[in-house]
Amino acid sequence: MNYRDEWLLFEADDDIDEMEHRQTSEEFLFYRSVAHGDVDAVRRNCEMGRFVESNGVGVLSKDPVMNLKYHFVITTAMxxxxxxxxxxxxxxxxxxxDFYIQKLDYISTAQGxxxxxxEMVIDYTEKMRRYYQKNIQSKYINDCKEYIYSHIKERITIESLAEEFDVSASYFSRLFKKETGISVSEYIRDQKMEIAKNLLQFSNYSMIEIANRLSFSSQSHFIQLFRExxxxxxxxxxxxxxxVQWDQ
Known part of the structure; x- marks a missing residue:
């Protein structure tokens, strides 16, 4: 019997326990927190022990430690x-x-x-946080981008940002454009589009759900801006x- 035939038999076996896997959007949000340097969110996830929870997680090996190791490699790759x-x-x-995956050779317990x-996800997260801090010209603009990131699902205007940072809207607009090369509105739109692309790629949300989650005025407005x-x-x-599309 080849592997394909064995799988068909396995799939048809009535004795197989049905298991619903976690929503991919939940995993993606965790990976996104790492990539955006959100140390607090990643630490909370680690403290909750989500990595070792069995509910909603595929069984890649009948050996519990080896199963965790396989999931570790997948998480590291993502x-x-x-x-x-x-x-x-x-x-x-x-x-x-490579460094962290090689360390698996010396570990023999699930807790290990x-x-x-x-340690691996916190290390990546802190590296990304330093990357973002290093690549921004001023703390003022850094704080502004952090605010936009934290409120990206809301409707953000130049006026609301200026009020948040206690400056005039015209001054805020000039400063942001000077330091980033683009307008505040364009930056906010770009960030919303990046999240929209991720949701289209990694979640099952409908177009209207994505438009609503990102506070676009309508589904048609979202589609128009996305196409532009x-x-x-x-x-x-x-x-x-x-x-299917991961950068290699």
């Missing part, structure tokens, strides 16, 4: 590629990945694998990229 997509230098990203996992920015409609983007 984190590495997300960090690459968000600016980490390629060779650096893969050297860190969890400890290594937590990305060059294709959201539907075409999802058709071409859903769950």
């Amino acid at each position: 984190v590495t590629r997300m960090c690459r997509q968000n600016g980490m230098e390629l060779e650096h990203a893969f050297r860190v990945s 694998v969890k400890k290594l996992h937590d 920015k990305v060059g294709v409609t959201p539907k075409k983007y999802r058709d071409e990229h859903y769950m």
Whole structure:
């Protein structure tokens, strides 16, 4: 019997316990927190022990420690590629990945694998946080971008940002454009589009749900802006990229 036939028999076996896997959007949000340097969110996830929970997680090996090791390698690969997509230098990203995966050879307990996992994701997260801090010209603009990131699902205006940072809207607009090269509105729109692309690629949210989650005035407005920015409609983007496009 070949592997394909064995799988068909396995799939048809009535004795197999049904198990619902975690939503991919939940995993993606964790990877995104790492890639965006959100140390607090990643620490909370580690403290909750989500990595070692069995509910919603595929069984890759009947040996519990080996099963965790396989999941560790998958998580490391996903984190590495997300960090690459968000600016980490390629060779650096893969050297860190190789370092932590090789450490698995010396671990023989589930607790040991969890400890290594937590150290690995925190290490990547802190590296990405330093990357973002280093690549921003001023603390003022850094704080502004942090605010936008934290409120990206809301409707953000120049006026609301200026009020938040206690400056005039005209001064805020000039300063932001001077230091970043683009307007505040364009930056906010770009960030929303990046999240929209990720949701189209890694979640099952409908177009209207994505439009609502990102506080666009309507689904048609979202589709129009997405097409202007990305060059294709959201539907075409999802058709071409859903769950398959990872930078190598």
